[in-house]
Amino acid sequence: MINKSNTFKFPHTKERLLNSIGNFFNEIANLTGFAGRFFKELFKPGFEFNEFLKQSYLIGCKSIALVGITGFIMGLVLTIQSRPTLVQFGAESWLPAMVSVSIIREIGPVITALICAGKVGSGIGAELASMKVTEQIDAMEVTGMNPFRYLVVTRIMAATLMLPLLVILSDVIALYGSFIGVNLQGDVSFHLFFTQVIEKISFMDLLPAFFKTFFFGFAIGLIGCYKGYNSDKGTEGVGKSANSAVVYASLLVFIIDMMAVQITSLFI
């Protein structure tokens, strides 16, 4: 009896598994093709500069408040949470140095990228998907415009270039939050805090962390555009695109982060 049910269930699961594995690789192939098309279109003459600036404004400037608040809370909370452990070792004076290194190396870039994956990725995904659903993209093609260049290239470029700037702002605001966190229970002058932070941060902390944010931005823009541009027809498609854009962009941010750590550790 048990055997029968097993033989009945097994092919079904196997089929589904094979199917999902096939879908996964299919998706990767499509995404790679999409990225290839992006680079091909990017280096063709006729860059939509005004649309790029508009998207930069929407992605960069419109995210400052969100990123700033997140950064501030991040710095503050990290400082308050780290204090008891350092106090146990009698190393309270290491608080600014430790918190700043973790903010600059890891937490600033990753949290900012995740926030942007949520805000920007879903925004791009939903926008392009609704354009696809309402056949605006097809209409563009009919009128002889290149929708890929106008919609996708500008958005991916804007995301790639704006995210590093947002991360810099977030880092600075997080350090300010950390300064306030240190001063909630202790008394450290801004000058001393600044000196301690600068003393412990080296270029090997700052530059790899800065460069990986370009890849974060690229991943967020690429996934958002890909999911939106290849959305299913129908209203459901919009929600699905926005949702999967956030999920896959966040996942990709973590994967890139892991690779960045591995590559950075080769040089230290």
Next chain:
Amino acid sequence: MKNNSGNKIKLGVFVFVSMALFIAGIYFIGNRQQLFNSTFEISGVFSDVNGLKAGNNIRLVGINIGTIESIEILSDSSVRVNMTISDDTRKFIKKDAIALIGSEGLMGNKVISIMPGSSTSKTIENDDIIKTAVPPGMDDIMLKVNTTADNAIVISDQLAEILIKVNSGEGTIGRLLQDTTIAENINQTIINLKRSSKGLDENMEAAKHNILLKGYFKGKKKDAERKKKEEAEKVSDDNP
């Protein structure tokens, strides 16, 4: 159109501020690593660098003045450390200065401290080789502690032997402490002493009544009484 240009200005401000912050960060970090100051290089040869790394600080009278540029092994017992030092501090470092490897704290990084040298000698030049000295490291201290501990073991062993002997009543101190017959002997001796001193008292009393010595004892008694009287008079004269 107006709104569009306003957005552009906002974007411009955002980009400008972020880039300015980034460049300021680069500048401050670079400044600490002496990238933008004029510097000079010296090197020193150590037999053991105790975990010193490129990028560690160099201190003169407790102030950070430079960083370790690189460390290279010359042979199995000598390591060359190349140091980059800010040019402003060159005048304080003399040719006979000594470089010592120390550490920033119990858990801190290693640092090189430079002892400035005597004021009579010349200022150090670029590419000079500085004298070095190795202060006792943790390993040396542990080695000494180890020797001390070994000695302590020997001492405590011998002490234990002595105490065992004392407890079992061997030797002079042991017999003194453990043997009850000695205490009894001492007790008996004291009883004997008491008895003989009593006998001596009787002898002395007899001597006082002896005709030959009577005069001597009487004269002594009179002298003592006279002295007492004189003293009493003196006291009454002083306090009328």
